[in-house]
Amino acid sequence: MDKQEMAGMKIGWISLGCPKNQVDTEYMIGLSEEAGFARTANPEEADVLVINTCSFIESATQESIDTILEFAAYKQKNCRLLVVAGCLPQRYRQELVKALPEVDLWVGTGEYARLPELLTAALEKKGAARLVADAPAGWLPPSLADRPLTTPPHYAYVKIAEGCNHHCLYCIIPKLKGEYRSRKPESIIAEVENLLARGVKEINLVAQDTTAYGTDFDGAFNLSSLLSRLDKLEGDFWIRLFYTYPSLINEELLRTIRDSRHICHYLDIPLQHVSSAVLKRMGRRGTEGEIRALIGRVRQYLPEVAIRSTFIVGYPGETEEDFAQLLAFLAEVRLDWVGVFPYYREEGTAAARLPGQVHHATKKRRARLVLEQQQNHSAAKNRALIGRELRVLLEKEKAPGWWEGRSYREAPGIDGVVQVQVTADQRNRLAPGTFVQVQIEAAGPYELSGKIKTNG
Numbered sequence: 001m002d003k004q005e006m007a008g009m010k011i012g013w014i015s016l017g018c019p020k021n022q023v024d025t026e027y028m029i030g031l032s033e034e035a036g037f038a039r040t041a042n043p044e045e046a047d048v049l050v051i052n053t054c055s056f057i058e059s060a061t062q063e064s065i066d067t068i069l070e071f072a073a074y075k076q077k078n079c080r081l082l083v084v085a086g087c088l089p090q091r092y093r094q095e096l097v098k099a100l101p102e103v104d105l106w107v108g109t110g111e112y113a114r115l116p117e118l119l120t121a122a123l124e125k126k127g128a129a130r131l132v133a134d135a136p137a138g139w140l141p142p143s144l145a146d147r148p149l150t151t152p153p154h155y156a157y158v159k160i161a162e163g164c165n166h167h168c169l170y171c172i173i174p175k176l177k178g179e180y181r182s183r184k185p186e187s188i189i190a191e192v193e194n195l196l197a198r199g200v201k202e203i204n205l206v207a208q209d210t211t212a213y214g215t216d217f218d219g220a221f222n223l224s225s226l227l228s229r230l231d232k233l234e235g236d237f238w239i240r241l242f243y244t245y246p247s248l249i250n251e252e253l254l255r256t257i258r259d260s261r262h263i264c265h266y267l268d269i270p271l272q273h274v275s276s277a278v279l280k281r282m283g284r285r286g287t288e289g290e291i292r293a294l295i296g297r298v299r300q301y302l303p304e305v306a307i308r309s310t311f312i313v314g315y316p317g318e319t320e321e322d323f324a325q326l327l328a329f330l331a332e333v334r335l336d337w338v339g340v341f342p343y344y345r346e347e348g349t350a351a352a353r354l355p356g357q358v359h360h361a362t363k364k365r366r367a368r369l370v371l372e373q374q375q376n377h378s379a380a381k382n383r384a385l386i387g388r389e390l391r392v393l394l395e396k397e398k399a400p401g402w403w404e405g406r407s408y409r410e411a412p413g414i415d416g417v418v419q420v421q422v423t424a425d426q427r428n429r430l431a432p433g434t435f436v437q438v439q440i441e442a443a444g445p446y447e448l449s450g451k452i453k454t455n456g
Contacts, residue, residue, distance in 0.1 A: 008038070009036075009037050009038065009047045009048065009123070010037070010038045010039065010040040010045055010046050010047050010048070011029075011032055011037050011038070011039055011040070011046060011047070011048045011049070011050055011119075012039075012040050012041070012042070012043045012045070012046030012048070012049045012050070013025055013028075013029055013039065013050050013052070013150070014049070014050070014051045014052070014067060014071065015052045015150065016051070016052060016053050016054045016060070016063060016064055016067060016086075017052075017053070017054025017056065017060060017086075017087070018054065018056075018206075019157040019204065019206050019242070020157075020159060020206050020207070020208070021052055021054055021086060021087075022150060022151070022157060023141065023157045023158070023159040023206065024052060024086070024109075024112060024139075024141075024159075025052045025150065026147055026148050026149060026150055027112065027141045027142065027144065027147065028050070028052070028085070028112050028115050029148045029150075030144040030146070030147050030148050031112075031113065031115060031116055031142070031144070032115060032116050032119070033148065034116075034144070035116035035117075035120075037116065037119070039148070043071060043074050043079075044074070044077065044078060045078065046074070046078065046079055047078065047079065047080050047081070048079070048080065048081040048082075048083060048119060048123075049071050049074060049079050049081070049082050049083065050083045050084075050085060050115075051064070051067055051068060051071060051082075051083070051084050051085065051086075052085045052086045053067075053068075053084060053085065053086040053087055053088035053089070054086065054087055054088075055086075055087035055088045055090075055091045055092070055172070055176065056087065056171075056172065056173065056176075057341070057344040057346060058344045058345075058346065059344070061088065061091075064084075064087075064088045065088075065100075068082075068084055068100060068102070068103060069100075069102070072100075072102035072103075075102065080123065081104045081105065081119065081122055081123060082102060082103050082104050082105075083103070083104065083105045083106075083107060083115075083119065083122075084096075084100075084103050084105070084106050084107070085106075085107040085108075085109075085111075085112065085115070086107075086108075086109055087109060087176045087177075089106035089107060089108050089131065089133055090108040090109045090110075090133055090137055090175075090176050091172065091175065091176055091348070093106075093108075093131060093133060094131065096131075097130050097131050103130075104122055104130065105118060105119075105122045105129075105130060105132070106130060106131045106132065106133065107132050107133070108131075108132065108133025108134070108135065108137065109133075109137050109138050109139065109176055109177060109178075110133070110134075110135030110136050110137050110138060110139055110178070111132050111133060111134075111135050112139050113139060113142060114132065118132055136178050137163075137175065137176055137177055137178035138162040138163045138176070138177035138178035138181070139162060140159075140161075140162050140181055140183050141159055141183070141191075143187060143190075146194065146198075147191065147194070147195075149200075151412075152395065152396075152432060153198070153199060153200065153432070153433065154199065154200060154201045154202065154393065154395070154432050154433030155200060155201065155202035155203075155204065155393075155412055156195050156200045156202070156203060156204065157204045157205075157206050158188060158191055158192060158195070158203055158204065158205055158206070159183070159206055159207060160182065160183055160188055160205050160206070160207050160210060160213050160223075160226065161180060161181060161182045161183060161207035161208070161209070161210070161212065161213050162177055162178065162180070162181050162207070162208070163177045163178040163179045163180045163181050163208060164177060164179075164180055164208040164209060165179055165180045165212070166209065166245065166283075166284075167283060168272075168282055168283045168284055169281070169282055169283040169349060169350040169351040169354070170282060170283075170312065170315065170343065170344075170346065170349055170351040171346075171349065172346055172348055172349055173208055175348065177208060179216075180208070180209070180212055180215065180216055181216060182212075182213050182214050182215075182216050182217060182221075185221050185225070185226050185229060188226065188230075189226075189229055189230065189233075192230055192233065193233060196233060196235045196237055199433060200237065201236070201237050201238065201393055201433045201435070202237065202238045202239075202240060202393060202412075203230070203237060203238065203239045203240070204240045204242060204411070204412070205239065205240065205241055205242065206242045206243060207242075207243060208243065209243055209244075209245045209248070210223060210241055210242060210243050210244055211223055211244045211245045211248035211249055211253070212245060212248060213226060214226070222252075223253060224252045224253050224255075224256040227239065227253075227256050227257070227260065227263060228256055228260075230262070231256075231260040231261055231262050231263060233262075236435060237262055238262060238263075238264050238393070238408065239260075239262050239263045239264065240263075240264045240266055240408075240411060241257075241263070241264075241266070241267060241268065242268045242411070243268055243270065244267055244268060244269050245269075245270075246269050246270075246271060246285075246286060246291060246294055247285045247286055247290075249267070249269065249294060249298065251297070251301070254297065254298060254301035254302065255301065257301070257302060258301050258302055264408040265302045265304050265305045265306065265408060266305065266306045266307075266308070266408055266409060266411065267298060267302075267305060267306075267307050267308070268308045268309075268411065269294075269298075269307060269308070269309050270309060270310045271291060271309045271310070271311060272284060272310065272311055272312050273311060273312060273315065273318075273322075273326060274288040274291055274325060274326055274329045275288065275318070275322040275325050275326065276288060277317070277322060278315055278317070278318050278322050281315065281316065281317050281351075281354065282312075282315060282351070283350070288325065288329060291329075292329075292333065295307065295333055295335075306336040306337070306408065306409035306410075306415075307335045307336050307337075308335070308336060308337040308338070308339070308411065308414070308415065309335050309337075309338055309339075310338070310339040310340065310341065311326065311338065311339070311340045311341070311370065312340075312341050312342075312343050313326070313340060313341070313342060313343065313363055313366040313367050313370060314342050314343040314358040314360075314362060314363025314366055314367075315343045315351070315358070316343070316351060316354035316355065316356045316357050316358065317354065317355070317356035318343075318356075318358055318366075323366050326370070327369065327370065327373060330370065330373060330374060330377070331373065331377075334377045334380070334381065335374075335377070336378065336381050336409060336415075337378065337414070337415045337416075338370065338371075338374040338377075338378075339414070340367045340370040340371055340374075341367070342360070342363035342364055342366070342367050343358065343363060345357065375445045376445075378416070378445045378446065379443070379444060379445040382416070382443035382444065382445065382447075382448055383443045385440045385443060385448060386440050386441065386442065386443055387439075387440065388439075388440050389437050389438065389439055389440070389453055390407040390408075390409075390418065390437070390438050390440060390448070390450075391407060391408070391435055391436075391437055391438075392405040392406065392407050392418050392420060392435070392436055392437075392438045393405050393406055393407075393433070393434075393435055394420065394430055394431070394432060394433070394434045394435075394436060395432055396432055397427075397430075398419070400427075401421060401422060401423075401424075401427070402419060402420065402421055402422070403419075403420045403422055403430060404417050404418070404419055404420070405417070405418050405420055405436075405438075406418060407438075407448070415446075416445070416446040416447055416448065417446070417447055417448075418438060418440075418447070418448045418449065418450070419447060419448070419449040419450075420436065420438050420449070420450065420451070420452060421449070421450070421451045421452075422451075422452055423452075426452055436452045436453075437452065437453040438450040438451065438452055438453065439451050439452075439453050
């Protein structure tokens with residue numbers, strides 16, 4: 001099948017899981033389009049359907065399987081090839097080949113660069129294997145002249161590294177993504193420059209651990225040096241950091257953020273717990289005292305910082321005293337945004353074999369209590385902003401006279417939003433990706449609202 005024959009072949013793409021998966025999907029789209037395939041958002045038009053899966057936790061695995069079965073129905077209509085890529089085939093391999101015969105091709109996380117040739121071979125049915133997952137897990141994005149975006153055009157995720165070396169006992173990621181590998185800074189900077197030239201206003205840096213960036217290159221570069229170089233780029237844009245491992249947040253990084261023009265005073269720090277006993281059983285570093293000192297140091301350097309964190313409750317051996325310690329910590333420290341997950345007993349992880357497994361009803365109760373308490377904290381944080389001005393990136397018009405956007409405090413898709421009231425005259429001058437100054441007049445746990453003061 002040559003490029004001309006492929007030009008008429010349309011691929012429908014479905015990306016599941018986190019933004020890191022979304023970036024991988026975007027690069028696979030780009031490689032496929034370079035090879036001559038076209039893209040469609042309508043599965044009824046697709047000759048090929050590609051599902052990039054997540055298998056980080058039990059619920060993500062189930063969502064992946066449900067999505068495969070949903071889209072397998074198109075094989076009775078228009079779809080010639082159903083392809084499943086990503087963490088699910090990397091994790092379960094031959095089990096899935098036998099269990100889901102509806103799938104024509106399974107592609108592991110280390111084989112994404114080969115996708116166009118694998119699709120061609122499968123379509124031609126010339127010695128095509130059903131499972132291709134032999135390469136080491138995970139990949140670093142290739143160089144593309146014009147990477148496709150599946151996000152709205154005013155923001156993008158940029159993957160700066162792949163893999164993880166932390167080996168937390170509850171986590172399957174090192175097996176799915178491999179050891180930590182950093183992209184060269186020149187590659188990242190070129191990609192960001194390209195995105196800015198296309199009108200992107202918010203660059204979201206992602207990796208399994210962004211703070212470990214460069215540690216695999218013996219100090220040749222690190223996250224601070226990368227951020228300093230990105231901050232020198234011209235234009236009106238934001239840079240946002242995700243997935244910063246607590247023990248690697250140092251004063252150099254905080255000074256870099258403080259002294260920058262473009263970097264949001266926002267940190268996503270997955271703490272997972274504060275009980276020293278639970279953290280030790282998780283295979284994570286740190287104590288509650290060290291975590292408190294870290295939060296204090298971050299706020300000292302960045303007084304207006306917004307901090308997001310995630311926590312796991314119901315981990316094996318977590319007692320009511322451990323959980324009470326976590327609640328007390330959250331009540332005192334008052335983070336801006338908190339996500340909480342009941343522990344999932346993941347097959348293939350060391351934690352699955354630990355004694356002291358917690359009943360599922362207890363896990364659900366503890367998660368609910370954290371969220372109920374945090375809702376009050378988030379509401380109080382937002383109410384403190386009433387009367388202040390915030391710079392807001394507008395995203396979409398919700399209704400005549402109202403736009404929705406985000407300030408530096410809210411990451412896309414996971415935090416709150418800002419509702420912006422606009423006049424008829426202002427409405428005619430606004431578009432997604434516009435920066436405006438907003439006077440905050442009202443607040444709830446997940447929403448601020450106000451009026452435009454001046455543009456950008």
